[in-house]
Structure formats: C-alpha cells, structure tokens
Amino acid sequence: MTQLTPEQLSTFFDSEEFCQTGHALIDVLGQYLQENLQGSGAVIAWQAPQAAIMNWQQPLPLQPTLTPASFISALQDKVLAANLHIHHPRNMGHQVAPPLPLAALCDLVAALSNQAMAVYETGPSATLIEKQVVQWMGALVGWSDATGFLTSGGAQANLTALLAARQSVAGWNVWQHGVSAGKPLCLFASEHAHYSVSRAAGIMGLGSDAVIKVAADSKGCMDVNALQTAWRQCQTQGQLPIAVVATAGCTPTGSIDPLLAIGHFCREKNLWFHVDGAHGASALLSPVLGQQLHGIALADSVVWDGHKLLYMPAAVSAVLFRVQKNSYAAFAQEASYLFQGNEDADEAYNMSYRTLECTKRMMGLKLWAAFSLYGVENLAALVEQVFSVASLLAQKLEAAPDFELLMQPQTNIVCFRHLPTARLSAEALNTHQARLRMKLVEDGAFHLTQVTLQGQYWLRTTIMNPLTCESDLDALLLALSV
Numbered sequence: 001m002t003q004l005t006p007e008q009l010s011t012f013f014d015s016e017e018f019c020q021t022g023h024a025l026i027d028v029l030g031q032y033l034q035e036n037l038q039g040s041g042a043v044i045a046w047q048a049p050q051a052a053i054m055n056w057q058q059p060l061p062l063q064p065t066l067t068p069a070s071f072i073s074a075l076q077d078k079v080l081a082a083n084l085h086i087h088h089p090r091n092m093g094h095q096v097a098p099p100l101p102l103a104a105l106c107d108l109v110a111a112l113s114n115q116a117m118a119v120y121e122t123g124p125s126a127t128l129i130e131k132q133v134v135q136w137m138g139a140l141v142g143w144s145d146a147t148g149f150l151t152s153g154g155a156q157a158n159l160t161a162l163l164a165a166r167q168s169v170a171g172w173n174v175w176q177h178g179v180s181a182g183k184p185l186c187l188f189a190s191e192h193a194h195y196s197v198s199r200a201a202g203i204m205g206l207g208s209d210a211v212i213k214v215a216a217d218s219k220g221c222m223d224v225n226a227l228q229t230a231w232r233q234c235q236t237q238g239q240l241p242i243a244v245v246a247t248a249g250c251t252p253t254g255s256i257d258p259l260l261a262i263g264h265f266c267r268e269k270n271l272w273f274h275v276d277g278a279h280g281a282s283a284l285l286s287p288v289l290g291q292q293l294h295g296i297a298l299a300d301s302v303v304w305d306g307h308k309l310l311y312m313p314a315a316v317s318a319v320l321f322r323v324q325k326n327s328y329a330a331f332a333q334e335a336s337y338l339f340q341g342n343e344d345a346d347e348a349y350n351m352s353y354r355t356l357e358c359t360k361r362m363m364g365l366k367l368w369a370a371f372s373l374y375g376v377e378n379l380a381a382l383v384e385q386v387f388s389v390a391s392l393l394a395q396k397l398e399a400a401p402d403f404e405l406l407m408q409p410q411t412n413i414v415c416f417r418h419l420p421t422a423r424l425s426a427e428a429l430n431t432h433q434a435r436l437r438m439k440l441v442e443d444g445a446f447h448l449t450q451v452t453l454q455g456q457y458w459l460r461t462t463i464m465n466p467l468t469c470e471s472d473l474d475a476l477l478l479a480l481s482v
Helices: 005-011 014-038 049-056 068-082 103-111 124-140 155-167 195-202 224-236 259-269 281-284 289-293 324-326 366-399 426-443 470-481
Strands: 148-151 184-190 211-214 240-247 270-277 301-305 316-319 403-405 412-419 449-453 456-462
Touching: 005 211, 014 068, 014 211, 014 289, 049 068, 049 224, 103 366, 103 403, 124 281, 124 316, 124 366, 124 403, 148 155, 148 324, 155 184, 155 195, 155 240, 155 324, 184 195, 195 211, 211 224, 211 412, 240 259, 240 470, 259 270, 270 316, 270 470, 281 289, 281 301, 289 366, 316 324, 316 426, 316 449, 366 412, 366 470, 426 449
Parallel strands: 184 211, 184 240, 240 270, 270 301
Antiparallel strands: 148 316, 301 316, 403 412, 412 456, 449 456
C-alpha cells in the first residue's frame, strides 16, 4: 500500500490551487454565460450520440492526464461547447430553468462544505435554511404553519407525498403490513399527469394500474365529472381510493387542473388531495398568475420544483404538507445510529425521518439566496415575463394561416402544428412535425420538443428564458415555414 507524505496529501487539498483554478473557471463560465444570454451561436452543437461517444472512449487513467489548466480547457472545449445551451433565448424545449447565476454559486458552496443533512448535527445551518425556505414556500401556498422538506427532483417528491397519502388514508399500517393487508388501493390522476405518478404507484406496490386516469377537457384540465364517475366505479369494484393527484402545469400542455373543485371533492370523499405543482406552483409568486391556482391551499401535500420557474440549478424540489404530522407518514422506521431518541421538538430537525435520501446536499441555500437577493416580487416578474411571451407566441400562431394552435396557454407552454400548403394525411402530417423539429435541433437554430395527444404530433415550446423576445418568436415561425 502507498503511504502518502504530507506534501503529497497537500496536493489533493491545496486551497491556493483551488483559488487559482476556481478564478479561471469562473472566467470561463462568465464568458459562456454572456455568449448564451446574447444568443451568440447555436443553441446546441448537434452530434448524434453514436458519433459523440467517440470523444469519450479513453482508457482509465492510472496516472494524471490533465493539469489544472488543461482541465479548464477541456471543460471549455469538450464539455461546455457540447452542452445544450440552457441560457440561450432560443432554447425553448424542456421545463429546465436557465438558472440564476448567483444561485449556481450557492451550489459550489454546498458542494465544498458538503453538509450531509441526514440529521441536524451533520448539517446545522443547512437544516435551518431548509426549514426557513419551506416555511416561505408554504406561506405562498396559503398555509400558516407549513412543514416539509427539499428533495432531489419532482419524481422523488411525488413518490414521498403519495407514500404519506397511502399511510394516512388506507386505514392500516401499510408500511409495516404491506398493501395486501387490506382492500386494493387506487388513486386518481389526470390523463396528462406526469409519468412519475404511475412510477410511484409501481414502486409503492400498488401497481401502475392502480392509477385511474381521469379524462381531461378540451383545455387539458381534469374533468371533475369524470373524476366523480371514476370514484364511483372504484367503489363498485371493491377498491379503496386514497388520493387524487391534481396537476398545476401539466407537462404536455401546461394546463392547470381545477384545484378548488377537486379539493372540495377530496374533502367530501375523505381523499388525500395532492397537487403536483412541479412546474406551475411558481405562479403563486404573482398575485395575478396565482389566481389560476385558487384552491391549492386545500391540498394535503404540494410538490414544487425550484429548478423550473424558480430559476434554480437542478435539482431541488419541495414536498410541502399542510399538516405537520403527515410529513412523517411516508416512512415509519427507526435507525438508532442516526436518530438519538430525543424529544419530538429536537427530532423535527432530523430530516432523514421524512425523506428517501439519507445523505442529502444543502439544497435550500440557493432558494434562500434567491428569495433574499431578489424578493418575491422580482422573482414573480420573471414568471410573468415568460407567461407573457408564451401568450404572445399563441397570438402569432393564431394569426398565421400556416399554423394551428392547440389551445390558449395557461402557463408558459405552447403547443402547435405547422400546416403545409399541400394537404397531408394524418400520418404524413405527424411525420412533417417530427421532421421540422429535428431539422431545427440538428441545425442548432432552436431547441423545442414535441408531444403526442390523441394520436396527433404537436410541436411544443416551453418559454423558460425571460430574455426570449418577440424577434426570437418571429424567427422560430419563419424557420418552421421554410
């Protein structure tokens, strides 16, 4: 075995080298950010994965192959250059935020300080920051005494909330005795609900078939009459409904389910009301946009992604609970080496009681920084800006004879199709949309996605960048019309 000398050990943890390399890296990232914000160059330097992988087929290095300087060059030339440029105003694809630069610096602080956050003593300030952020977000939902925690992404957040719903509503200790100890459990979600809901049902042992898909109306919103019908059918079939998952900003169209009506239905039927607000909950920042989420305060749990319209680096998601004891329902186990059996008031600061993660990074710092540096009103302005640009795009599509708008956007997602002059079959029209999209991506001119609804392909833009402007929209429509 190799015995390292103090001098050799110091090369691994050299603070001076960290400063020098860090300053050089910040300079590179600053230039990268500026060029992207200005819309310089392509949105993506497209390479098919089979070709791109050839750049990463190197043997495992037994000895160093890079110096700090060449490492910075490699990041610039091989990594950043090949990225999808998230801050580019013509990046209109996925629901991924162009993160606030100062929030990104917080991730550097979190990475270097490396607070594990399993229990309070492994991340004291990180724990207190997280509790502060959760309290703020809960207040925006409309709760006076919110509780919850942050976790790594909306899929994990939805799973945790639904585990709490299962334990709270089933009527027996499902965690200890399993799902087979009582009636078959089921839950309801819109046909446009995120796939993480069905995935959660599978992980929970309910089976993905236990998620009863409720039809949406022409605006993409859950049909409450269809929900009532689905509930009656489950009763007839001997199933035990436990929850309704409403979506505030569904992935395909950005539509918002009728939260107030669904909330009243859940209260009437003793169902857990969960709102997947991963995308759309940030509308709560704005008094105007927040009206679309009227009724969310009736929810038992809410999921809210910071890495979407709160403009955080990925991934950070809040799982919020209206009633404090429900935040402990997802997991019912003890680990004596972590939890010391202290008073309840002390144990409330040990996050691992309530999360899937044991080792968890300091996620709350960047949210605390954003709220503190900019305030709710300024963060709301970012959301209002992208919603407004999405509405402008919809107006342009309606006015253009060679485009078809799916529906008026409720958030910042706009779905549409290009209609060529030649009349095409349904299949050929679908192929036309797919080809148009792929051409734009391969050219690097724009990044947008597509969605399939009732067998039809629709082009889909998500306006995430507040710097996306009218000229970018005009250029998009022109590029699709050529």
